[in-house]
Amino acid sequence: MISNQILQNTIDGMSGITHAEFCVTDTEGRAVVSTMQEKRDFESAVTEFVRSAAESQEQQNYHFFKIFDEQTLEYVLIVDGSNENAYLVGKMAAYQLKSLLVAYKERFDKDNFIKNLLLDNLLLVDIYSRARKLHMSIDARRLVLVVETADRKDGNTMELVKECLAAAGGEEIVTAVDESSVVIVKELDEDMDAKEIERSAQDIVSYLTRAGMRDVKLAYGTVVGEIKEVSRSYKEARMALDVGKIFFAEKDVIPYNELGIGRLIYQLPLPLCRMFIQEIFDGRNPEEFDEETLTTINKFFENSLNVSETSRQLFIHRNTLVYRLDKLQKSTNLDLRVFEDAITFKIALMVVEYMHYMENQNY
Numbered sequence: 001m002i003s004n005q006i007l008q009n010t011i012d013g014m015s016g017i018t019h020a021e022f023c024v025t026d027t028e029g030r031a032v033v034s035t036m037q038e039k040r041d042f043e044s045a046v047t048e049f050v051r052s053a054a055e056s057q058e059q060q061n062y063h064f065f066k067i068f069d070e071q072t073l074e075y076v077l078i079v080d081g082s083n084e085n086a087y088l089v090g091k092m093a094a095y096q097l098k099s100l101l102v103a104y105k106e107r108f109d110k111d112n113f114i115k116n117l118l119l120d121n122l123l124l125v126d127i128y129s130r131a132r133k134l135h136m137s138i139d140a141r142r143l144v145l146v147v148e149t150a151d152r153k154d155g156n157t158m159e160l161v162k163e164c165l166a167a168a169g170g171e172e173i174v175t176a177v178d179e180s181s182v183v184i185v186k187e188l189d190e191d192m193d194a195k196e197i198e199r200s201a202q203d204i205v206s207y208l209t210r211a212g213m214r215d216v217k218l219a220y221g222t223v224v225g226e227i228k229e230v231s232r233s234y235k236e237a238r239m240a241l242d243v244g245k246i247f248f249a250e251k252d253v254i255p256y257n258e259l260g261i262g263r264l265i266y267q268l269p270l271p272l273c274r275m276f277i278q279e280i281f282d283g284r285n286p287e288e289f290d291e292e293t294l295t296t297i298n299k300f301f302e303n304s305l306n307v308s309e310t311s312r313q314l315f316i317h318r319n320t321l322v323y324r325l326d327k328l329q330k331s332t333n334l335d336l337r338v339f340e341d342a343i344t345f346k347i348a349l350m351v352v353e354y355m356h357y358m359e360n361q362n363y
Helices: 004-018 043-051 084-118 124-133 156-168 194-210 227-247 261-266 270-281 291-302 307-314 318-332 339-361
Strands: 022-025 031-034 056-059 062-069 072-080 142-148 171-175 182-187 217-220 253-255
Touching: 004 022, 004 031, 004 084, 043 056, 043 062, 043 072, 056 084, 062 084, 072 084, 084 124, 084 171, 084 182, 084 227, 124 227, 142 194, 142 227, 156 171, 156 182, 156 194, 182 227, 194 217, 194 253, 217 227, 227 253, 227 261, 227 339, 261 339, 270 339, 291 307, 291 318, 291 339, 307 318
Parallel strands: 217 253
Antiparallel strands: 022 031, 022 072, 056 062, 062 072, 142 182, 142 217, 171 182
């Protein structure tokens, strides 16, 4: 349903152009919005008009017009004045309001359709039939992006996203399927490549950050070629957002196709993860390592297992680093200087991060 604010803005604009006074009532004659200075009681006149078969009528120096939404009477428009010019103005205003109803209903229907499409609530035959009815291309290239901020329940996030996209001038639908995030279904040009997509995503993050949104994260799925596959891109974007929080906390834009091994770990059942950690660390929690050890491990991995470069960046002697690695080997039976052991250790640390995240989510 169209909002009263939109209706008021519309008749205010028409009144400013035509210098006529308007009142829009419901079917029982109660005023919804009005530009008339004095309050008038139209209830009996509107009730009589609604019962009649006429679509327009003149009563006591006022023109009455019925505003239909398809076959349903939604509003009655009343124009002050009995001359022919007032009738013409009323006809134009009634047409404008009817067009507005159609546009907002289609917008509502499109939003509802996209929500059900994202959540896999539609049969294949319904997807195609409703897309055609809403004049949406079936085989356009599309991409789903999910935006989340620390102000996740702040309604301004969706409005700011719409503002950003409107400035860019693209074909997007912005909606929400829960309270925590905003979903963008973006229609792509045929020549839009991965770099342009990432740049567009980064522009959204930058816009929201400048607008005062905190801790903005944006994830997106893969490009799909048919409207029925939009839900897959949405699921990928949701997964990318979660995986990004676990393994790429420093990133604000997370593409699904760059999740690497994090995507695999995210899909592991927790009992299997616990068995793996028990096997690798023999019941010891890697989070119990002291800060010096954890810093050494992370820096060693950052430098691709290069002892000399790691010791230089840690401002320690090479032998000190070797001593720390030997000490870690004794406690875990894993020598990080050996590629196979280093891979096992790195995966184990990622599994621990995943377990910690999932356990916190369950509280």
